[in-house]
Amino acid sequence: MVTINFHKYQGTGNDFVMIDNRDGHFDKSDLEMVSSLCDRRFGVGADGVILIEEAESADFEMIYYNPDGSQSLCGNGSRCAVMFARDLGMIQNDTSFLAIDGLHKAHIVDGLVHLLMHDVSVYENIGDDYLIDTGSPHYLTYVDSTESIDPVDAGREIRYSDRFSKEGVNVNFLEKVSDDELKIRTYERGVEGETFSCGTGCTAAALSLGLKTGVDHVKLNAIGGELKVSFKKDGERFKDIYLIGPAERVFGGQISL
Structure with missing residues (x-):
């Protein structure tokens, strides 16, 4: 013992x-x-x-x-x-x-x-979804309402799909509130379930909204509270990425x- x-x-x-x-x-x-x-x-x-x-x-x-x-x-x-x-x-x-x-x-x-997070210059569009690595790989999909989905069942379907089953991927479900605000729910690999918040997931989500709307700061409403992410876009590269919260x-x- x-x-x-x-x-x-x-x-x-x-x-x-x-x-x-x-x-x-x-x-x-x-x-x-x-x-x-x-x-x-x-x-x-x-x-x-x-x-x-x-x-x-x-x-x-x-x-x-x-x-x-x-x-x-x-x-x-x-x-x-x-x-x-x-x-x-x-x-x-x-x-x-x-x-x-x-x-x-x-x-x-x-x-x-x-x-301060590391710069991000590699990301992928998968249909209407995104794959962005912010220190951990995140799959990001936009939904009409984060309250109407089951993030565990839906997350497992993506996490254990043929492409991601070996290495795993975190899966984030995003609801656009405005051009610079999102609601987010996350299925985390390793936990193999939903967490109340995910910092690298919120960061990836913010960058995906930046790709969509051109904003450089995003407020994220997770189950466990509010996080903010700010960043700069330099060509195809995101830099000066800050994850901010308590x-x-x-x-x-x-x-x-």
Whole structure:
């Protein structure tokens, strides 16, 4: 049996088990432990596990695991990691940190974390839909109403289709509210279900609306709350992409597994 000290953080309802692993005590090869921590009945319950570690070339390194043990970039998880690092006293309000896709910068203003995402220059139209990778691959489809769909059944149909079944894809259902506002529901691979919010999904959704309407900022209404994304379009490339939203500590404790 292993006893783990943890903190629970959430960013617009996307929740994470956060572990200060600067001393290297967490066994990163134990993916069953990751799944157990994420279990909402027998564990802490979360959409993912995040380890904070020391980094030579940045303020810290964020290591993110989906509940199934797979790894990817997580936008909301990154925002929560920034707030956690500040709470640990590792940073002030400005930071650079390492994630699975490389170096990111972020700053905190009035309780909101502004996360600088990597530039995006590769995206694909699939009929009326979009495929955009914002650190994790996202399939984006526009619907008349996000309330009238079942994102789990509809998401699984796309996620397990012939093209995406091997590597997986996140599936986002978007309802256009205005030229610069969307409602969004997301089916996440790795979670294999709907989450209350998805940062990389909201980022991809905002870029898709930018392709449709030419806007450079988008408000996104997820189940768990509101996020904002701003960006610049330089030819075929999106740059200066910021994912903006709250990140909050919920509670902390110990668990023995």
